[in-house]
Amino acid sequence: MVRIAEVRFAGINVTPKTNWSFVEVRTEDGRTGTGECTLANHEAALEVEIARLDAALRGADARDRNAVTRVLVHAPAGLVRHAAVSALEQALWDLAGQEVGVPIWRLLGGRLRGRVVLYANINRGVAERVPAGFAAAARRAVDDGFTAVKLAPFDPFVWEDAAEPAQRAAYAQGLERIAAVRDAVGPGIDVMVDCHWRFSAGGAAALVRDVARFDLHWLECPLAEANLAEIRRIRSMANDRGMRLAGAETLAGLAGFAPVIAAGAYDVLMPDIKYCGGHEEMRRIAALAQVHGIEIAPHNPTGPICHAHTVQVCATIPNLGRLEVQFGETPLFFGIAAGAVPAISGGAAPVPELPGLGAGLAEGVAAERPWRPMGSPWLDPRLG
Incomplete structure (x- = not known):
């Protein structure tokens, strides 16, 4: 069993108009898998949703992707929920490849x-x-x-x-x-x-x-x-x-x-x-x-x-x-x-x-460049 120790959110500011958002899944044996959930102007909601996943999945087996990453089209949190689950699934595949020493493909x-x-x-x-x-x-x-x-x-x-x-x-x-x-x-x-x-x-x-x-x-x-x-x-x-x-x-x-x-x-x-x-x-x-x-x-x-x-x-x-x-x-x-x-x-x-995956986030980068609210987003809010 490969137990999940933590599911954590990392939001990073990269330009005056752009944040990128990520999920890191850490296992009890010390490995980290990484996924991306960038959804412009919804970083705070993503952080809350990923905290909910963290509370629900600590101690779960990281190899049980089918059990923990099911996509429900009618999910109440909508695209925020789908982004969080999609990033979780990515991170679990990263861990799976690391475990057996082969790339995800x-x-x-x-x-x-x-x-x-x-x-x-x-x-x-x-x-x-x-x-x-x-x-x-x-x-x-x-x-x-x-x-x-x-x-x-x-x-x-x-x-x-x-x-x-x-x-x-x-x-x-x-x-x-x-x-x-x-x-x-x-x-x-x-x-x-x-x-x-x-x-x-x-x-x-x-x-x-x-x-x-x-x-x-x-x-x-x-x-x-x-x-x-x-x-x-x-x-x-x-x-x-x-x-x-x-x-x-x-x-x-x-x-x-x-x-x-x-x-x-x-x-x-x-x-x-x-x-x-x-x-x-x-x-x-x-x-x-x-x-x-x-x-x-x-x-x-x-x-x-x-x-x-x-x-x-x-x-x-x-x-x-x-x-x-x-x-x-x-x-x-x-x-x-x-x-x-x-x-x-x-x-x-x-x-x-x-x-x-062969890649992850640089150590400490989320703390060095924390996400920030965007006063002037790329898209009119009516467009999504």
């Missing part, structure tokens, strides 16, 4: 590839949020070896306020940002656009028509997943114009993804290992998606532990596209970590060979 049945192709999410690396600022960030990513870049160009637009002149100007500027990135990277680079659920159904239809000239690889999360019929209609419009539709980054569990898959809502599903339930649940989601001919491109724009875990599971998924990675947000991506975090440059990440 080996315990998941073996890898299908030795490297995972990446795309660069440049959004939070853009300080000057003008078209030229987005273009410069995109060029830096291409110069670093990426063959695909993603931007989120429409802040501060929200469809509920679309009648206001300032919102119309924000939409127009969003199109200018996309045009600048397309011109900067040229025709040989894939460009993806993340909409962060900013549009109504009618607005999303107009958006598809307006962005068709930019030869996008995909359009992501144009509207909330509550209306699958409208998302399916938008997908059809996008496909007719040579674009894929991508989304579902905040859903949890196979039960959360199954209706989306059945509805044919997306060409590309983006489960996030921080929210979907962890390694095994992501693999179940990917398997169901494969049956329906749907590609998996996991959501992964946060910290180094999420990245390291997602590379491990991506090594085992047949219907994998590119994996997202944050680009240019902060050098602390590597600075807060210990061990070997897979690369985020050169357009691909090697699949690790070290036991377990």
Whole structure:
């Protein structure tokens, strides 16, 4: 028996607008497994939820993942609960690999590839949020070896306020940002656009028509997943114009993804290992998606532990596209970590060979850089 001694929360501030959140599971034999549960502006709730897990799981067997990490779509704490459980599951896999001396992917049945192709999410690396600022960030990513870049160009637009002149100007500027990135990277680079659920159904239809000239690889999360019929209609419009539709980054569990898959809502599903339930649940989601001919491109724009875990599971998924990675947000991506975090440059990440995850948090970093409330979050609170 491998008894859990402690489940603890670690929130770390990495930029004036970004905290990353983690779970560390310590066992009585002195080992530590690490998972990531970053959920912007919900650090205090995560800390409370993980304290509840700590009280419930002390003395439990760390090998009993099936018993302690079940995903309940109707969980009262919602995405906070799912993030905490997903990070716990990650940490337990880390411990399992450490125990037998093999990487996580080996315990998941073996890898299908030795490297995972990446795309660069440049959004939070853009300080000057003008078209030229987005273009410069995109060029830096291409110069670093990426063959695909993603931007989120429409802040501060929200469809509920679309009648206001300032919102119309924000939409127009969003199109200018996309045009600048397309011109900067040229025709040989894939460009993806993340909409962060900013549009109504009618607005999303107009958006598809307006962005068709930019030869996008995909359009992501144009509207909330509550209306699958409208998302399916938008997908059809996008496909007719040579674009894929991508989304579902905040859903949890196979039960959360199954209706989306059945509805044919997306060409590309983006489960996030921080929210979907962890390694095994992501693999179940990917398997169901494969049956329906749907590609998996996991959501992964946060910290180094999420990245390291997602590379491990991506090594085992047949219907994998590119994996997202944050680009240019902060050098602390590597600075807060210990061990070997897979690369985020050169357009691909090697699949690790070290036991377990092969990475963790640097000693004392959570105390040195404690999380702090964000007065100016990246997203309008109405968007999640």
